[in-house]
Amino acid sequence: MQASRVLIHQLLLRNMKSKNPVELQFFIGDSNLRFGLGEFSLITVLNFGKDLDIVKYKSMSSSIRLRETYLNNAANMRSSELEAAFLNYEEKEDVWKLGLCYLVDGLLMAQESSTKIIMDMLSFVENEEDFFIIHRESDLTRERFLVKDMMHQMENYLQKMKKNKKAKEAKYTVYGFSIALQYWAYEAIPKLTGAFSENLGIKFSRILSWTSNKTPSMMDCIDVFKIKKVSPEN
Known part of the structure; x- marks a missing residue:
């Protein structure tokens, strides 16, 4: 699958205000389309249906072995440092665990390399089964995946355009699992x-149902998005 920044940008330009803080709504053609927790879960198979077990969460955050062994027992580390640790060490089991943390931080959270990581991940990953459960159920990632960073960066882009009408281009970065x-x-x-x-x-997860080797242009998106009765329900 080729990620299409043009498609995502054109969708965000058609974003509507929603009363639900954990969903996005888009006006496409003559239809209001919703992308919320249910849709995100169906696409990714990440489970947001349960509340986080706080007792288990706290009990999982006590081990500092990985931090002591590979990160000089640092109190904080940045995404770039986690990436370096993952790439530079060869002990298979620990590289696997560092890789899982890097996957969550670098793909699902998709942050700037200078951003501090969630240090508790390095403790959670010592128990892989619980690690996956925590990251499926945690409020830690819900807003980030769906709304918070995506819309914040979009608003910054629109403000730049308003302030400098003569600018030839304005750029922004979308974080989180935007694909x-x-x-x-x-x-x-x-x-x-x-x-x-x-x-x-039809496959489960639905992310496995699609392939693409061509990305739409801006005009392709505009032509599709102005078609009436664009949603499958109509």
Whole structure:
């Protein structure tokens, strides 16, 4: 799958205000389309249906072995330092655990390399089964995945455009697992299927249902998004 920043940008330009803090709504054609926790869970199979077990959460955060062994027992570390630790060590079991932390931080959270990581991850990962449960259920990532960083960066972009009308371009960065929004768009907007994506049949997770080797241009998106009755329900 090729990530399409153009598609995500054109979707965000059509974002509508929602009363629900953990969902995005888009006005496409003549339809209001929703991308919320349910849609995100269906696409990714990350489970947001349960509340975090606080007692288990606290009991998992006591081990500092990885931090002592590979990170000089540092109280804090940045994403770039976690990446370096993952790439530079060879002990298989520990590299696997550092890799899981790097996956969460670098892909699911998708932060700047200078951002401090959540140090508790290095303790949670000592128990892999609970590590996966914590990161499926945690409020830690919900807003980040769906709304917080994505909309914050979009608002910054629009403010730049207002302040400097003569600027040739303005840029912004979308953090979090933003490609889930692209997969959702393929599910929710059938006109994107064929020219820009191929449906491989219904699979679970739905992220496995799609492939694409071509990304739409700005004009492609505009042409699709102005079509009436664009959603599969209509």
